[in-house]
C-alpha cells in the first residue's frame with residue numbers, strides 16, 4: 001500500500017497513475033476539496049484563478065488531459081497571447097518571439113545581438129552551484145539578464161535569478177553548454193516539431209484537480225495527517241480520521257509540512273525547512289475596456305527589476321481567454337512581492353490596490369479606477385530552487401531506500417506539467 005499525503009496536482013496525478021497500474025494506494029487530503037494551489041474563484045460575472053492560470057501542454061500532457069476527461073472543457077490561449085511584453089524605459093515592448101526576429105527588432109542593443117551570435121563560439125566553463133544570472137551573463141550579456149531572464153524568472157518562480165541555480169531550474173541549458181559547447185547550438189540541434197499549447201479550462205484551472213479526483217477510488221478528504229510512526233517496516237499514518245498503514249509513503253505537500261510530519265521518526269528531516277518560499281500577493285483588476293487605452297495584444301507584461309516598479313508584472317487574462325469578464329471589460333492579474341521584494345506583500349489591502357492601480361494606469365494609459373478588484377495572498381507561493389535547497393534535495397533522495405518519496409513542487413520543477421510528469425515517473429518506480 002502506498003500512502004500519498006496531499007491532493008494537490010502532484011498527489012492527485014500520482015494517485016491517478018497508480019490506479020491505472022492497479023497499485024494499491026490511499027490519498028489523504030486535509031482540506032474538504034482537492035487541488036491545493038489550483039483554485040478558481042467566481043464573483044458575479046468574473047472568473048479568476050488564485051494560483052496557476054495556464055498549463056503549457058505537450059503531447060504527453062494533452063493525452064493525459066484527454067484521458068481524465070477534460071477534453072471538452074479545454075480552452076486554448078488565443079493566438080495573440082504568443083506576444084510577451086517587457087517593460088523597458090517605462091514602456092511595454094514586445095519581446096522578439098523567434099530568434100530570427102531578434103536581428104530586425106530593436107528590443108536589444110546591437111552589442112547584445114552580437115553577444116548572442118558570439119555565444120556559439122564561447123568556451124564551456126563549469127562553476128559549482130552557478131546561479132542563473134551568472135550563467136546568462138557569462139554566455140550572453142547583462143542586458144539579457146536584466147530584460148529577458150529576470151522578468152521571466154520573476155514571473156515563473158517569483159524568484160531572483162541572482163540566487164536561483166541553473167542546474168535546478170533550467171538544467172537543459174547547462175546540458176546544451178556541456179554537450180554542444182553552446183546553448184543556441186543545443187536548441188538548433190534539438191529543435192522540436194512538437195507543438196506546445198498554452199491552455200486553461202472553461203471553468204478555470206480547478207477543473208484539472210476536480211476531473212482527476214473523479215477518476216480516483218481511494219481518496220479521503222478532510223483528513224489531516226498529524227503524525228507518522230514506523231513499526232515493522234510499515235508506516236503508521238495518524239490522522240483526524242483514524243490510522244492508515246502503508247509500506248511506502250509519498251509526500252505531496254510543501255517541504256516545511258513534510259519536515260513537520262517526519263520529525264518524530266527522522267529528526268534530520270529539519271533540513272527540509274531550509275527550502276525557502278517566496279510570498280506573493282495577487283491583485284485582480286477589472287476595468288471598462290473603453291477606459292484602457294492600450295491594445296493589450298499579448299499574454300501580459302513583465303517588469304524587470306531594473307525598472308524599479310511596485311508590481312512584478314501582469315497577465316492580461318481577457319486577452320488570453322474568453323469569458324473571464326464581460327466583453328466590454330478587461331481583466332489584469334497582477335503579481336506583487338516575490339523573493340526579491342517580500343516586504344511589498346506587507347502593505348495593507350487598500351494600499352496595495354491603490355499602488356497596483358497607479359502603476360497599471362501609468363503603463364496602460366488607464367483613465368478611470370477599476371470597477372472591481374480583489375486580492376489574494378499566498379504567504380508561501382513558490383519554493384525557491386536556490387543553494388538552500390541542495391541539502392534538502394540530497395536528504396530526501398536518500399530516504400527512498402526506506403520507502404519515503406517526494407512528489408511535490410519543491411523537488412524537480414514547479415510547473416503543473418513538471419508535477420504531472422514527476423508523478424508519472426514516480427508511479428513507474430513504486
Ligand SMILES: Cc1cc2nc3c(=O)[nH]c(=O)nc-3n(C[C@H](O)[C@H](O)[C@H](O)COP(=O)(O)OP(=O)(O)OC[C@H]3O[C@@H](n4cnc5c(N)ncnc54)[C@H](O)[C@@H]3O)c2cc1C
Nearest residue numbers: 006008009010030036037051052053054225408409415416
Ligand atoms: C500564484 C501562483 C501562480 C502559478 N501559476 C502557474 C501557472 O500559470 N502554470 C503552472 O504550470 N504553474 C503555476 N504555478 C505553480 C503550480 O500551481 C504549483 O507548483 C502546483 O500547483 C503545486 O502543486 P503540489 O501538488 O505540488 O502542491 P500543493 O498544491 O501545495 O498541494 C499540497 C496539498 O497537500 C495538502 N496538505 C497539506 N498538509 C496536509 C496534511 N498534513 N495532511 C493531508 N494533506 C495535507 C494541502 O491541503 C494541498 O491540497 C503557480 C503557483 C502560484 C502560487
